[in-house]
Amino acid sequence: MVNSDRSYLTAPSATSLVAEPTEEYHHTASSQQQWAEILVDVPGVQGLYTYSLPKDLSVQLGDIVSVPFGMQVTGGIVIRLLETPPADLDRERIRDVEDVISSGFFPDDYWQLLQRVAEYYLTDLMSAIKVALPPGLLGRSQRRIRLCQNKLPPGAETFCSNVARQILQLLQQQKDGNYSINYLRSQVKGASRGIRELSKRNWIESYLESPRRIQAKLQTAVTLVIESWLEDLTPRQTEILQILRNNGGEMWKKALIKEARTTAATLNKIIALGYITFSEREILRKEQGIAQKTDIPQQLTPDQATALKEINNQTGYAQLLLHGVTGSGKTEVYLQAIATILEQGKSALVLVPEIGLTPQLTDRFRARFGEQVCVYHSKLSDGERYDTWRQTIQGEPQIIIGTRSAIFAPLPNLGLIVLDEEHDSSFKQNRPIPTYHARTVANWRAELNNCPLILGSATPSLESLVNCREVGTNGIRPIDNQTTYYLSLPERIGSRPLPPVEIVDMREELNRGNKSVFSLSLQNAITDIQARQQQAILFIPRRGHSTFVSCRSCGFVMECPHCDVSLSYHYTHEGAAKLLRCHYCNYTSLQPDTCPQCCSPYLKFFGSGTQKVTQEISKLYPDLRVIRFDSDTTRRKNAHRDLIARFISKEADILVGTQMLTKGLDIAGVTLVGVVSADGLLHRSDYRAAERAFQTLTQVAGRAGRGDEPGKVIIQTYSPEHPVIRTVKHHDYASFSTTELEQRQALSYPPYGSLILIRLSSIEESEVQKNASAIADACIDLLDESWSVLGPAPASIMKVARRYRWQILLKNTETQTSNLPDLSSLKEHCSQAVSMTIDVDPINID
Incomplete structure (x- = not known):
């Protein structure tokens, strides 16, 4: 490894070095020595480093390789291949590339995309590459500290400096007494000094952990090698071979054992006779959905047909805003537009804001397109993400459905990109860097791939709105000369009406003596759906039981010791210890019996979360079955799918949840939507607060009345006069967007700044x-x-x-x-x- 001394990440000419290599080059093993310039994955390192290529190693541009760097081994990207190394480098000091991890990941337009992400979001190229790749592909060794338990004397912490004591305590609190040096440095100021002190006493040891690579998943295949059978076979062995022949002469070992009702020992005996052979084959790990009944394209409404025609007319890059009210059939337009793309031998990319949206959307896509659909999001295992990623490279027509990170799926023949619920803030990455927005990156990618981009929403973001429409006093009108096309779906399928919205002033409820979290109107509506055997969705912005715990004697509020926020109460089960949790750092503690400040026993829960709402429903309506749908109940794999499937199959009457259930759910049996508390959305210190509140309330209201029965929405608030509440009541997006854009323009906030x-x-x-x-x-x-x-x-x-x-x-x-x-x-x-x-x-x- 020798630094090539190029300011690759900052030089103006660097772009062409990656996106357009100076010559086409495919290196294969040869007798001539070759070198490569490699972008390494090491924090704080800028520039390219030159490595030599072993003669027996096949390397191409864009390959991901493992290389030695200092005292560690790390991942890197092959940027250029050289016949000779730079003249100013000593060849004896140049180290060898160790191995090729993956090949063929980076076509030219993909390099251009990653470089644009790095430049626009003011970060280095390696950070952009890492956020695009599946986890574990770029691995590196790291220095770690391990506690030497057998050498640690009793009361060791009393002999240490303050810094060493903090490190010792952290290691002792960890189950294996093992942390990376980087973590210890982030937690303890001056950690290096404490580490040296503990090392001298031999109480800790330092070691280098090797990079963790994702391994291919192998499965045993059984292959028939002799077609003519002799008399040395038993009737049972002959039967097994006949089953194998009927399946084309090759089956997975597990499948053959199951179908033939045999054992591995029996197969081993047939191998000994020379009739079959075993071989290890790689199988791709993919998210396995539930088998779906075949679906056929639906008859389109005139508005849907017009939108689809406009989409199909695009022969190159174009941005299309599909503004359709909730239940207007945007997904069917996506499906039929993608069908055309697949017929052309191209692939499609569909992005959704939340993992919770993928199961229902994926099931519908698989019912239409079968095995051509793949899923990519963070709840997949590392192996599933890695294999799905590799499958996208193959070039076969396919559909990738995923969250924001799926925008980087390396589909080589991309024909269409769809952002469903394009307004959603989940498309923006907050950490780690780069802090990209999937909508922005999708637009760049559509340009580079010369394909259309569809932005779909019932409540489009104001940024997307101003690109294609002008706002006037008489409403919103399309602008003919804009490059972004405006497509409208103003009515629900079957001319179903949008659900009426009732606003309940909770101040009046208190005046009437109703101290329940449910207004009388909402209680009556729940009673009504119980009698009609219908379903309801109840929305509450916060998870947990109560927003905070306070002392009624002195006003003391239980707060997180690590964050400037109050602790929320989380109910587990009757009689269990009362658990307080921080929603920022996940700190947990037991609720004390008395106030830590005044020792009063009068601690009270304030505010409402999903747990409390669920409990209240169970008390008022013990016969109703309730499912809670929030980040606490959907942590395990496939939990989103399982909970929604149970609700759709009528195993529950009420679904209680947070923002997760406001997006994309299409459940015909829901006739009532109740917003338990809208005020948590209205009063936030952010210039986008009104837009987000309008979008959230409109989206959750849209979950009602999507089937044959009409729906109803009840919004509870202490601020019924708020402009957002008034416009949501009338489903008046035009009025809201006009007013909001005028305010943004006056203050030079995005999209006017x-x-x-x-x-x-x-x-x-x-x-x-x-x-x-x-x-x-x-x-x-x-x-x-x-x-x-x-x-x-x-x-x-x-x-x-x-x-x-x-x-x-x-x-x-x-x-x-x-x-x-x-x-x-x-x-x-x-x-x-x-x-x-x-x-x-x-x-x-x-």
Whole structure:
């Protein structure tokens, strides 16, 4: 390994080096020595490094390889292949590439996409590559610290410095007494000094952990090798061979044993006779859905037919906004548009905002397209993600359905991209870097692949809206000269009406003496659906039981010791210990019997979460069956699918959940939707608060009345006069968007301005504040007059997971941030104890 001394990540000419190599080159094993320039996966390293290629190793551009780097082994990407190394490098010092991990991952247009992500989101190329690849593909060894239990004397912590004591305590709290050095450094200030102290006493040992590679999954195949059978076979052996022949002469070993009702020992005897052979074959791990009945294309409404015709007319890149009210049949338009793409021998990519949406959508796609559908999201195992990723490279016509990371699936013959619920904030990555937005990346990818991009939503984002429409006093009208096409589905399938929305003022409920979380109107509606044997969805913004626990005597609130937030109460079962949990760092503790401040026994739960709502339903309606649908109940694999399947099959009457159930669920039996508390959505310190509240409430309201029976929506709030509530009541997206865009334009907020958020955090409060001030001053010197520097200021929740957080907001009055400022020099003003993240086009300003 020798540094090629090229400023690859910052040089203007670097783009062509990756996206358009100077010559086509395919290296195979030969007698001539070859070299490669490799981008390595090591934190803090910038540039390319030159390695030699062993003569027996076949390497191509874009291959993922493992290479030695310093005292470790790490992953890297082959950027260029060389006949001779740079003249200024000593050949004796150049180290060998160890192995090829994966080949053929990076065609030219894919390189261009990753480089554009890195440039726009102000990060290095390796970070963009890592966020695009499946986990485990780029592995690297890491230095770890292990506790030497047999050498640790009793009371060892009393003989240590404060830093060494903290490290010792962390190791003792961990089951195996084992942490990476990087983790210890992130948790303890001056950890290196403490590690040296403990090493000298031989109480800890340091070792290098090898990279963890994802292994291919192998399965044993049985192959028939002799067609003519002699008399040395028993009748049972002959029967087994006949079954094997009837299946084409080859079967998986497990399948043959099951079908022939035999054993492995019997097969081994047939092998000894020479009639069959075993071989290990790789099988691709994929998310296995439930077998679906074959589905056929449905008859389209005139509006659907018009939208589909416009989509099919696109012969190259185009962006199309499909604005359809809830239940208007957007998915059927996707399905029929994709069918055309598959007939052309191309593939399609469908993105959804939440993992919870994938099972129902996947089932519908598989019913139409069968095995051509693959799923890609973070709840798959590493092996499933790795194999699904590799399958996408093959080039066969297929459909990938996934969350935001699926935008990087390397489909070589991409013909269409669909973003369903394109308005959803889940399409924006907050961490790790780069903080990309899947909608933005999808647009770039559609351009590079010269294919259409469909943005579908009942409540389009204002950014998408202004690209294709103008807002006036008489409503919203399409603009003919825009490159983004506007497609409208203004009515539900079968001309079903949108459900009427009733607004309940909870202040009046209190005046009537009703202290329940349910208004009388909602209680009556639940009683009605019980009598009619129908189903209901109840939405509450928060999971858990209660928002916070407070002392009624002194007002003390139980707070997380690591974050500036209150602890939420989580109910487990009757008689169980009362558990308090932080929703930011997952700190948990038992609720004390008395107030820690005044020793009063009067601790009370305040606020409502999904658990409390579920309990209240069970008390008021003991005969109703309830399913809770939130991040607590959907942690295990396939939990989303199982819970929704149970609800669809009428195993429950009421589905209680958070934002998960507001998106994409299409359940015909739901005739009632109740929003238990809308106020948690309305009053947030963010310029997008009104837009998000309108979108969430409109989407959840749209879950009602999608079948033959009409639906009804009841929204409970203490702010019935709020503009968002008034527009949601009338399903009036046009009025809401007109007003909201006027306010955004007056304040130069997106989509009429650009934002960059600089986030800083450290375990030292004074250190992060000092760095924030220095970086804000540096921003003033770097930026031109079109930019404003707001801050520095503490984040709305200043401390999370023991780290103090400050932020600086850069605001530009220009609509597009096409020419972003060079902020790379800001790192010079940031100490090692402070972490800095630059978020371009931030969604959350907290």
